[in-house]
Structure formats: structure tokens, C-alpha cells
Amino acid sequence: MDKEKIVVLGLKAWFDEKQALHGINIRIKEKKATAVIGPSGCGKSTFIRCLNRMHEAIPGARAAGRILVDGQDIFGPEVDPVLVRRQIGMVFQKPTPFPTMSIYENVIAGLKLNGLKGKELLDEAAEQSLRRAALWHEVKDDLKKPGIGLSGGQQQRLCIARALAVKPEVLLLDEPCSALDPISTGKIEELIHELKNSITIVIVTHNMQQAARVADETGFFLLGELIEFGGTKGIFTTPRDKRTEDYITGRFG
Amino acid sequence: MENNWSQSYSLRKAKDKIFLAAVSLAALFAVLPLIALLLFVVFKGAGSLNWQFFVNLPRPVGEAGGGMANAIVGTMAIVGLASMFSLPIGIFGGLWLAEWGKGKRGFFIRYAVDVMSGFPTIIFGIFSYMLLVLTLKRFSALAGGFALGLIMIPYITKTTEEMIKMVPRTLKESALALGVPEWKVMLSVVLRTAWNGIFTGVMLAVARAAGETAPLLFTAFNNNYWNFRLDQPTASMTVQIYNYAISPFSEWNNLAWAGSMVLVGLILFVTVTVRKYSKRINYG
Numbered sequence: 001m002d003k004e005k006i007v008v009l010g011l012k013a014w015f016d017e018k019q020a021l022h023g024i025n026i027r028i029k030e031k032k033a034t035a036v037i038g039p040s041g042c043g044k045s046t047f048i049r050c051l052n053r054m055h056e057a058i059p060g061a062r063a064a065g066r067i068l069v070d071g072q073d074i075f076g077p078e079v080d081p082v083l084v085r086r087q088i089g090m091v092f093q094k095p096t097p098f099p100t101m102s103i104y105e106n107v108i109a110g111l112k113l114n115g116l117k118g119k120e121l122l123d124e125a126a127e128q129s130l131r132r133a134a135l136w137h138e139v140k141d142d143l144k145k146p147g148i149g150l151s152g153g154q155q156q157r158l159c160i161a162r163a164l165a166v167k168p169e170v171l172l173l174d175e176p177c178s179a180l181d182p183i184s185t186g187k188i189e190e191l192i193h194e195l196k197n198s199i200t201i202v203i204v205t206h207n208m209q210q211a212a213r214v215a216d217e218t219g220f221f222l223l224g225e226l227i228e229f230g231g232t233k234g235i236f237t238t239p240r241d242k243r244t245e246d247y248i249t250g251r252f253g
Numbered sequence: 254m255e256n257n258w259s260q261s262y263s264l265r266k267a268k269d270k271i272f273l274a275a276v277s278l279a280a281l282f283a284v285l286p287l288i289a290l291l292l293f294v295v296f297k298g299a300g301s302l303n304w305q306f307f308v309n310l311p312r313p314v315g316e317a318g319g320g321m322a323n324a325i326v327g328t329m330a331i332v333g334l335a336s337m338f339s340l341p342i343g344i345f346g347g348l349w350l351a352e353w354g355k356g357k358r359g360f361f362i363r364y365a366v367d368v369m370s371g372f373p374t375i376i377f378g379i380f381s382y383m384l385l386v387l388t389l390k391r392f393s394a395l396a397g398g399f400a401l402g403l404i405m406i407p408y409i410t411k412t413t414e415e416m417i418k419m420v421p422r423t424l425k426e427s428a429l430a431l432g433v434p435e436w437k438v439m440l441s442v443v444l445r446t447a448w449n450g451i452f453t454g455v456m457l458a459v460a461r462a463a464g465e466t467a468p469l470l471f472t473a474f475n476n477n478y479w480n481f482r483l484d485q486p487t488a489s490m491t492v493q494i495y496n497y498a499i500s501p502f503s504e505w506n507n508l509a510w511a512g513s514m515v516l517v518g519l520i521l522f523v524t525v526t527v528r529k530y531s532k533r534i535n536y537g
Contacts, residue, residue, distance in 0.1 A: 057429055059355065086432030096427040100445050110431030113441055159427065166431055 005030035005170060005200045006051065011065035013046050013055055020046045022224045023065070028217075033192055033201040035215030035232065037208055039247065043224040044204045048172050051202065052088035053081040069170070086114070089168035093175040095155035097147030097162075104143040106158055110166040125165050132198075133161035134191050153184025160191065171195065173203040177210065189214050208248060212236050220244045291517065298514030301507040306515075311477045311493070314502045321512055323479050324488040327394065331473055331489055332463050334398025339405040339458070344451060346406070347413025348439060354414075363414075370407035377403045378468030386472060394480075394487035397473025401462040408461065412454025416447040453527050460523040464516060466491035490516050 006028040013021040020043045028034045036044040049055040050063050053074060067074045074084045097106050105112075107126045116122065126143070130136040135157040139150070147158055156176060163171060173192075177185040192201055192214045205211050211218050212232060219229040220241075228235060228244045239245040309320030346366075350359055381400035386392055420443050428438040444451070474486040475496060490512055497509035 052430065054426060054430055057426060082432050082434050084432075085430055089432075090427075090430035092423050092427060092430075094423055096421070096423045098424065098428070098442055098446065100448070109428070109442075110433060113428070113431070113433040113437050162427075163431065 002029040002032065004028065005069065006202075007066075007068040007071075008051075009066040009068070011047070011050060011063065011067060013043070013050055013063040014061065015046075015058070016060040020224050021050070021063075024226050026219060026226055026229055028200065028202060030200050031196055031198070032216040033196045033203060033214050035211035035218045036202065036204045036221060037206075037211050037218060037247075038221035040206075042221040044221045045174055046224075047221065048174055048202055048204050049090075051170070051172055052085045052090055054085070054090060056081070086110075086166050087168055088170040088172060089163035089166060090172040090174065091156070091159050091163050091176050094179055095152060095159050097150070097155050097158050099146070099148050101147055102144050103139050103147050103150070103158060106147040107161050107165050109162060114166070129161040129165040132164050132195065133157045134187065134194070135161055151184070153180050153187060156180060156184065156188060157191065160188075164195075168199065170200045170202065173201065175204050175206060178206060185210070208236070220247065222247070291521075294510065294514045294517050297507075298510040298512075301511040302514060306508070306511050310479065311488075311508075314505065317504075319504075319508060321488075321490060321493055321508070321515075323476065324490045324493040324512070325515075327473070327476070327480070327488040328463055328490045330483070331394050331397040331401060331469070331487060332459055334394060334483065335401035335405055335462055336455075336459060337398075337402075339402035339409060340455065343406045343409025343455075343458075344413050344444075347410045347451075348417055348444065350410065350414040351417035352439070352443075366407045366410050369403075370411065373467075374400075374404050374465055375467040377401075378470065378472055381468065381472045389484065391484065392472060392474035392486040394473055394483045394485070397469045397487060397489065398483075400468035400472045401465060404465065404468065405458040405462050408458040409451075409455055412457075413447070413451050416450030416454070417443060419450070420446045449530075453530065456523055456527045460520045460527075464491060464520055466495050470495070 004027045006026075008024055008026045008028075011021055011024040012019065024047060036048060038044045046055060051067060051074075055061050055063050063075070065075070069084075069088065073079070074081075097103075098109060101109060104126055107129050108116075108122045111122060111125055116125075127136060127140075130139065135154060138154060139145075139158075147155065150158060156179075160171075160176075177188050180188070189210065192203065195201060196216075203211075203214065215232045217230060218232040218235045220227045220235065220239075220243075222243055228239060228241045230240075235244065236248060239248060305318045306320040307325065308322050309318055310323055311321065312319035346362075350363055350366075353359065354363060377400045380403070381396045385396040385399055389396070424446060425438055425443055428442040429435065433441075469489050469492050473489055473492070475492045476486045476488040480487050494509045494512040494516070497505040497512070500506065
């Protein structure tokens with residue numbers, strides 16, 4: 001049996017008084033890709049943002065419940081969210097290269113801001129991360145150029161490289177392809193296949209075909225609740241819950 | 254039934270033209286003072302402007318070759334002092350307003366900053382006079398710098414807040430998601446991204462402060478000689494211009510014109526370059 005990387009127990013989340021998640025239980029397997037699907041406003045982004053404690057970065061937002069990563073509760077009183085985020089990286093919907101930094105500086109930003117020094121070490125980390133993000137061959141001669149000069153798809157892979165550089169064990173992808181064209185989307189999906197050999201991936205997506213293509217397991221969210229969770233093939237071919245079936249068939253027409 | 258589409262058309266076209274002429278004229282009158290002032294200052298000042306003006310001390314009436322070297326250095330020193338304390342306060346204050354100033358306290362501080370930027374500048378001079386000149390019992394560059402710094406703070410705070418608010422939230426979140434502590438994210442990503450815009454605001458505040466006379470009259474006072482001590486009366490271009498301009502001697506009057514030209518040129522240069530430069534801000 002596969003090892004469980006993240007175990008979520010009774011996770012609830014609020015924005016001020018409005019409750020966005022109503023007790024989520026989910027077990028995410030190590031070195032697999034897990035997709036989270038559901039209509040807009042179902043709480044899937046809130047859920048993924050809880051996993052590295054980014055949810056609470058929004059003023060007025062709070063969460064309760066337990067999220068065990070390798071058995072340790074990230075909501076524990078002694079836990080520093082900054083250290084959680086180094087272990088659990090995140091890439092957002094819109095590509096967000098730091099506009100004042102070059103491609104190279106962007107990739108090593110996390111390392112440098114966390115105090116890593118030494119040119120050789122940083123150069124090596126930059127190349128390795130860019131290779132892992134399948135961007136090295138496209139940018140290796142332009143490392144000094146600004147990151148925002150790249151195309152949308154390249155920018156998103158740059159953001160993935162930046163997240164990978166701090167060597168996280170889990171990578172959270174919050175609708176990473178929704179602002180990209182089909183070709184760039186395809187490259188990111190290939191990348192996910194490649195990456196899950198070494199790290200655990202959780203991806204939120206609007207696109208059900210994408211979930212079907214990249215994910216080993218899929219969870220369907222509706223109105224802040226996890227309706228169904230299981231192997232991707234099962235969810236898409238033989239959903240157990242009527243609501244899952246409605247959503248899936250509705251979208252496929 | 255016959256339509257009357259063309260009946261009043263020519264009349265309306267005439268009205269349209271009159272209106273356009275009226276607003277164009279108003280727009281012309283709006284820039285006329287600037288053009289007239291520039292021409293006037295250049296016309297009056299250029300004749301007395303020479304290298305001696307920049308390198309020599311003021312000289313008594315009747316002696317040729319007097320300059321404003323000490324006043325130029327004095328203005329730089331006073332504005333430098335003012336920047337030294339208004340920059341950190343203004344920039345960090347603006348950062349606080351943009352990031353943490355949503356509640357009642359933020360509203361109060363934002364309001365106070367707005368009110369402060371509308372104060373007559375002489376009030377800051379009086380405040381500095383009471384606080385520093387009376388306690389230290391002498392006029393000083395320090396007192397002048399304090400007054401000018403107070404004037405600069407609201408400008409810097411407001412620009413910083415506006416520029417930081419333009420930095421997308423997602424950028425800050427991306428940095429946080431890399432496991433970087435929040436204070437470092439603020440300094441290395443948020444402030445750095447907004448820096449071009451903040452710099453613009455700082456330079457405009459400096460240009461404004463350099464052009465102030467009233468708050469310096471009874472704080473830095475004036476000095477006809479070199480002074481490199483911050484606790485002594487210090488010359489500034491504006492006060493020197495003021496003294497020369499109201500004097501009954503025509504050669505001093507001419508020097509006042511030359512000083513005005515230099516000052517206006519300097520402020521115009523800073524304003525124009527900074528405006529041109531700030532258009533290139535790119536937030537990605």
C-alpha cells in the first residue's frame with residue numbers, strides 16, 4: 001500500500017463569519033498526483049490553501065481541524081507556518097514571477113531570501129530547478145533577462161522552478177493552467193507526470209479532462225464538502241454519488 | 254411628415270465651436286503663468302549667472318563676484334537632514350498603511366496624513382522653532398531640516414501607500430509560499446517591486462522641500478559664511494533669495510534672480526525626469 005503523505009481530519013475553514021469548508025477528511029498519498037475538482041466557490045482553493053497554511057494569510061480567514069503531514073499536525077501550537085511552507089510549496093493560478101528580478105534571481109529567490117549563500121551552490125540549484133521544471137533548455141542563455149519577459153506558459157514553469165528550488169516534499173498547484181493556452185497546458189501536465197516520481201502533488205483544476213489526465217486520485221468538492229474521493233478512473237467512470245455524476249456528465253455534455 | 258433634421262444644425266455647430274474655443278482659452282490661461290514665470294526668471298536671471306555664483310560666498314554690496322555657494326551646500330545639507338528622518342518614517346508608515354491599515358487606526362492615521370499635507374508650511378516652521386530653536390537657544394540646520402522633514406513625511410507616506418497597494422497580492426503570496434518570513438517578503442519583494450514608484454514620490458517631496466522658504470526663516474535662519482556644523486545657523490537658497498530680493502541694492506536683486514533661476518531649473522529638472530522615469534514602472 002502507498003504511504004499517506006497528508007492526512008486531513010475534520011478540516012473547517014472560515015472567511016470572517018462565512019464558513020467555506022465543513023469538515024473535510026481526505027488522505028493524500030505520497031508521490032502521487034491528487035486532483036481536486038468542483039464548481040467555482042466549492043472551497044477547493046480554500047482547501048488547498050489550508051494545506052500549507054496560506055489560507056490564514058488572508059485577513060479575517062481562519063481554519064480548524066487537523067492536517068497531519070508525515071504524522072505531524074501543521075496546526076500544532078509550536079508549528080511555524082513559515083517552515084511548513086518550505087516543505088509544502090505552492091504555485092498560483094496567475095503566473096507571478098517577481099517583476100524586479102531576472103529569470104535566475106527568480107528561481108533562487110526562495111533560497112536567497114532564506115539566507116543560502118555561495119554562487120556555486122545557487123547556480124547549481126538554479127540549473128537543477130529549471131531542469132526539473134522543463135524550462136532549462138529554453139532559458140539557459142537568457143538567465144539574466146527579466147522573468148516577466150517570458151511567455152505565460154514559461155512564466156508558470158518559472159514559478160514551478162522557483163517553488164521546486166526550496167526542495168519541497170509536496171507541491172500544491174492552484175489552477176496552474178487556467179491562464180494558459182493548450183500547448184503550455186500540455187507541457188505543465190507532462191511536467192506533473194515527471195514530478196510525481198519525486199514529490200507529492202495536489203492540483204486544483206476546473207478542467208475535468210485535466211484531472212483525468214494527470215491525477216491518480218481525485219476528490220470532488222461541492223459547497224464546502226468533499227462529496228467523493230477515490231481513484232481518478234473510478235470517479236470519472238463509476239461515480240458512487242449522484243452529485244458527482246451530475247457534475248461530471250453535465251460538463252461533458 | 255417632413256423631418257427637420259437640418260433646421261437648427263448650423264446654429265448648434267456654431268455653439269459647439271464657441272464652447273470649444275472657451276475651454277481651449279481656459280486651458281491656455283492655465284499654462285500661461287508657468288510659461289511666463291519661466292521666461293521671466295530666465296530673462297532676469299541668466300545675465301547674473303556665472304561660475305562665481307556657484308563657487309563664491311556672498312559678498313558685501315559694491316564688491317563684484319558674490320555667489321551662493323554656501324546657500325547651495327546649505328540647502329543640500331538641510332534637505333539631506335530632512336530626508337534622513339522623513340524617508341524611513343514615510344516609507345515604513347506608508348507600508349503599514351497599505352498592509353495593516355484597514356481598520357480604525359489606519360483610517361485615523363490616513364486622515365491625519367491627509368490633513369498634515371494640507372497644512373500651511375509655516376506652521377511646521379513654528380513647530381520646529383518652539384521645539385528646537387527655543388530649547389537649543391540657536392537657529393540651526395537641524396531645526397530647518399526638522400521642519401522640512403515634517404513637510405515631506407505626508408507626501409512620502411501617501412505615495413508609498415499608493416505604490417504598495419498597486420503591487421498584486423498574488424506576488425506577496427508567492428513569496429510567502431516559498432517559506433519566506435513576512436517581514437522579509439515585505440522588504441525584498443513588496444517594497445522592492447514598488448520601489449520605482451516610491452522613489453518618484455521621494456524625489457518630488459525632496460524637490461518640494463528644497464523650494465520652501467517660510468519654514469526656514471526662523472529655523473535654519475541664514476548665514477553669509479561657510480558653515481559645516483549642523484547646530485549653527487545655515488544659509489539656504491530660498492532664504493538667500495528672499496533676503497536679496499527684498500534688499501534695496503540692484504546687484505543683490507540680480508543675484509536673487511540668478512538664484513531663482515537655478516532653483517526653478519533644479520526643481521523643473523527633478524520633476525520632469527522623475528515623471529518621465531515613473532511612466533516606465535512595470536508591475537508585470
